[in-house]
Amino acid sequence: MTDHRIILLCVIPLVASLVSIALINRRAWSRLVGVLSFTMMLGLAFSLVLKITDAPEEQSVLVSQMGGWTAPFGISIIFDSLSGLLICAAAAVGLGAYIHSFSILDPRTERRYYHPLMQMLMFGVNLSFMTGDLFNLFVAFEIMLMASYALLVIGTSLKQLRQAYKYILLNVLASTIFLMGAGMVYGMFGTLNIADLARIIAEIEADPTRQLPAGFNALAVMFLLVFGLKGAFFPLWFWLPDTYYTIPISIAGLFGGLLTKVGVYTVARLFPLIFSSNGDMMTNSAGQWVGGTSSVIMIILAVAAAFTMFLAVLGAVSQHNVRKILAVHVISQVGYMVFGIAVMSGHALAGCAFYMVQHMVVKCALFLCCGVMEKHAGTDDLDSLGGLLKRDWPLAVLFFIAAMSLVGLPPLSGFFGKMVIIREGFAEDLWILGVIGLVTGALTLLSMLKIWSYGYWNPDKAPTVSQPQAVKSSCRSAYAGIVMLVGFALFLGFGAEAVYKVANRAGEQLENPKTYITAVLGEGAYEQVDVLIAARTVEPEEQVAESIAAPQVSTEETGPEDEQAASELPQDLAKRLIVENPPYTVSIPLGKHGSIIAEQAVSTQGALWPMPWITQTDTGWEVIEE
Template identity: 80%
Template sequence: MTDHRIILLCVIPLAAGLISIALINRKALSRLVGILSYTLMLGLSLSLLLKITAAPDSESILVSQMGGWTAPFGISIVFDSLSGLLICAAAAVGLGAYVHSFSVISPVTERRYYHPLMQFLMFGVNLSFLTGDLFNLFVAFEIMLMASYALLTIGGSKAQLSQAYKYILLNVLASTIFLMAAGMVYGMFGTLNIADLARIVAEHEAANKELPAGFKSLAVMFLLVFGLKGAFFPLWFWLPDTYYTVPISIAGLFGGLLTKVGVYTVARLFPLIFASDGTSTILADGTMLGGTSPIIQTILIVAAAFTMFLAVLGAVSQHHVRRILSVHVISQVGYMVFGIAVMTGNALAGCAFYMIQHMVVKCALFLCCGVMEKHAGTDDLDKLGGLLKRDWFLGVLFFIAAMSLVGLPPLSGFFGKMVIIREGFFEGMWYLGVIGLVTGAITLLSMLKIWSYGYWNPDQAPTTNKPEAVKASCKPAYAAITLLVVCALFLGLGAEAVYKVANRAGEQLDNPKHYITAVLGDDAYAKVDELIDERIAQEPAGPASADGESLTLVNPEEEATP
């Protein structure tokens, strides 16, 4: 369904960024513009998400064709349940990190175009979530990355400058590969529109026709690019060092948003397009079940297993709060890749849920770490202590966020992990499920490490900061953390409502028909339907129907209640 309001989600941060360039010397005004922009984005994305959740299936994807060029000739902007969930979470996380920065960032840094950069980062992130065009996705990535390079080196300390090159050069390399792969997609299929690509792949699948040679190597190239952005095993090594040197609010924003953009693109492109092997099974009720290329699935499974397990071991071995949290970002990405690797509608729904809860929770933890540093002057666990006595409120916020990350019921992490791991067992990937459970236990260990060293330890940190003075100077930070923790609590206690949206996101990713017809029009899928009818006429659906039963989507209600 056409709805041109969705492009406002990109226009708002762009406009706010440009305005705050003009207001660079007016601190209060540029802060106001920033807050206004994040709040508007949050409100608009929430209202659009509620609208498509209430709408019937045929109207559940909002599309806007840029410049009035019909797809696939122009650039399509698409707002479906997955994009909607992620944009809502991104706006909330952005608002939290932005407000938090008022109490930790230095005035000098703030004058170095901090406010516009935060808006341009959001512009890039929102555009990557919304775009329906592969090349436009490349452009969106570049906008996001440019802003992140500048935020990474903002202030220009020696440590930041010497660490920045790793991140920048790796990302430039990845972007180049992305560009080449996009060019190859065009050479192979003559289109860059994601829906059009999905249509071509679905037609191949319906006809059981082999995809062009080199399709798999293209898929691997894309996986390399997005894996690097999303910090999958073994492409994660840049992450902990990078997040260690930046101001803590920016680390929170990066930890919440940037890796998730990489995961999102894998979730968007692989089930729809690149994981296909050009075969399909027709179920008894006439739906087509696309085959999954075993090589791609194996790569995803291996990446998920090693990312989850090795990263959590890395986190346990660290002794600085920031490093523990940074390495945990990677470990949690593993669960999302697990969800994508299983590749059923339910698992993808779990992956979508896990992504948004992780964005919120991880950012909250980083922001807590910022206040801890304010209290003690360090994030070294050996020197921290007695924080619960100094500041019980921060302790409560940290504990809720940490336990959400670990996944204790009824907090949000539990519902994400439960669905993903259960689907893993259903689909015969029990080894991934076991690794997921063990990883959860080790996550608990490392979170308790921060808790017992930092908060419960009765020895006060040797610091001259008065608790009252810190509390007074950190008011925006407390507001920001409270906002994110309330969001996390809502995701946990209101998981049933959120899963209604997430299940639809999973269904839309699993069955390309919704996305294709929404972007290209109803006729676009007719060819596939014809081919399926031909297939049914030729071969009566036999044993496939028995399989089909277990693969249909479960009701959202059953899903959400443990």
């Protein structure tokens, strides 16, 4: 359904960014503009999500074609349940981190275009969540990355500069590969529109005479490399902990919450729709058609998920700085999301979407708590922290809620995400991943308790630089940011059902691309696929019909033995039991062997067939003859 309001989600941060460039020397004004922009994005995204959640299937994907050019040729902006959830979460996280930064950032740093850069980052993030075009995705990534490069070195301390090169070079490399991949996609399929690509792939899958182009798997792996690097999958995570260690903590919170999730989002969007295909047609347990999954991609995703979860959490347990523990945890949690994608069933993808949202919020809240802890103790080294529970119990409560949400203690939000993903893993024969997920959860608890006991429970051994009261009064907006995010996390936990309503729809749409394709390309775009599928499924359906109708032709179908038995029957005994149950009529010959044949008929049909003439006795089946 066309709804041009969605483009406002990109326009708002863009305009806010330009306005706050003009207001660069007026701190209060630029802050106001920033907060307004985040609030507007949050409100708009939330109202749109509410709107599409209750809408019928045809109206559940909002599309805006830029300049009125129709889909595969123009630029499509698409807002479906997955984008909606993530944009809501992104705006909430952005708002929390932004408010938090007011009391953390050095005023001089703030004047170095901090406000415009934040808005530009949000512009890039929102655009990558909403774009319906691979090349546009590349552009959105670049916008987001340029802003993140600049935020990474904001304040230009030497420590930041040193780490920045690693991040920038790796991302430039990834972008180059992405660009080449986009070029290859265009060379192979002649389109860059994601929905159009999904349509072409679906047609190839449904058509037995066509095959995917050579090198399609290689292309998929290229894309996995790119998004894996942005999303910090195993083994491409090494840039993350060092980078997040050096930047101002509010920005680290935003990056930890947002940036990796953009990489995960693109995998969740593109792989079930396009790149995990192996060119075969398959149906899911509900009988809906889904594309066949390439075993190569499946294995890569599953292995990446396992190692990302487990190795990263071991890394987190071994760290001794709050920031590093949290940063390495970002990676470990990404593993759960990749796990959800690797399972690739609708419910698992829904779990993945939910987990992404909750992780963004909770992880950012934890980073922001860490910022206040640093204010208290002047360091984030666990050895010199302590006594925070006594000094600042509200912070302790907030931290505890966020940490337990991350661990996944019911009824907090992490539980519902992990539960669904792990359950789906067990259901889909990926039990190794499920077990690893559970172990990782336990180790997550361990590392969170490490921060808790060293930082909050231990006797106060920090000869602090600042008085608790002074910190509390200087960090008011920091507390506001944390409270907001923790409140959001609590909502995700206690309102999980409502959120899952949206997430389930997102999962369905990812699993079965019909809604998405029809919404973007217009009515009838999917017809060709439907026709091809129908043509392919006619054959098996006939077979099924035959096997159901087997009793109709009675003994002839049930094997030579019975055939012989039936032919031996005297004519007068060969009455027929006629069972009418539309659309099938079954007639069963009765007589000497009648009971045996009736038994077969009953066991074939089971409870589907009410046959009052046949009753089960202790010795077997008895047919009541009229």
